[in-house]
Amino acid sequence: MRRYLRMYLVVGSVNCRESPLRVVEEALNGGATMIQFREKGPGALTGEAKLALALELQAACRRAGVPFIVNDDVELAARIGADGIHVGQDDESAGAVRARIGNRILGVSAHTVKEARTALLHGADYIGVGPIYPTISKEDARPVQGMRVIEEMRSQGIRLPIVGIGGITAERAGEVVRAGADGVAVISAVTQAENVRTATAELLKQVTEAAL
Incomplete structure (x- = not known):
């Protein structure tokens, strides 16, 4: 699981300069290790249009051998046979999602040590922690956490x-x-x-070097 998290791209139609499919393909060419489809916010696709885009992006991930994760939408994830789902603290509970998705990948957003422990108890495969720095990509982002929360989680076991x-x-x-x-x-x-491919490759390079 850890290697899938090295360069994890979260993507949706509302946050791409180019077509989402091209962004995903170029990111995969640059070394993206996992892709999450997060179709939320003003102007986001719904219904059959959302389904069609999800299938396009999933197909690109399958060609590259990279896991494809759906954000929050358990029904969509089940319908297309996604590799997993990611849920936040305000979405359906992780325990309920785990019961519905079986052994597929389950990611859970966590902002405190308590939330991380609950995620573990409910069968999460990984946790997403943040926002580490200020972000403009999510209108509903929690207060900035900085590095402290990751360090605290690790120090607390x-x-x-x-x-x-x-x-x-x-x-x-x-x-x-x-x-x-x-x-x-x-x-x-x-x-x-x-240049999506170059940006992805540089992020992966920095993560890999820091992990040595």
């Missing part, structure tokens, strides 16, 4: 794989990993990049 998220750039990726994360999850650092 949380051994679950951790991916840091929120405002992470290539310049910041290394320090997130050195704080105890296994990798970084990014949105705008890749989806808004002029």
Whole structure:
């Protein structure tokens, strides 16, 4: 699981400069290790249009041999046979989701040691921790956590794989990993990049070097 979290791209139609499919394909070419489909926010696709995009992105991930995760929408994940689902603290409970998805990958957002322990109890395969830095990609983002929360989780015995998220750039990726994360999850650092493949490769390089 930890290797899938190294360069984890979160993507949806509302946050891409180019078509989401092209962004995902270029990110995969740059070394993205896992893709999450997060179709939320003003102007987000719904219904059959959302399904069609999910299938396109999933097909690209399957060609690359990279896991495809759906954010929050358990019905969509089940319908397309996604590799897993990621839920936040305000979504359906992790325990209920685990019961519905069987042995597929379950990611859970956690902002405190208590939430991390609950996620572990409910069968999470990894936790997403953040926002580490200020972010413009999520309108409902929690207060900025900084590195402290990852360090605290590790010092308190949380051994679950951790991916840091929120405002992470290539310049910041290394320090997130050195704080105890296994990798970084990014949105705008890749989806808004002029060269998606290069941006992805640089993030992965920084994570890999910091993990040595």
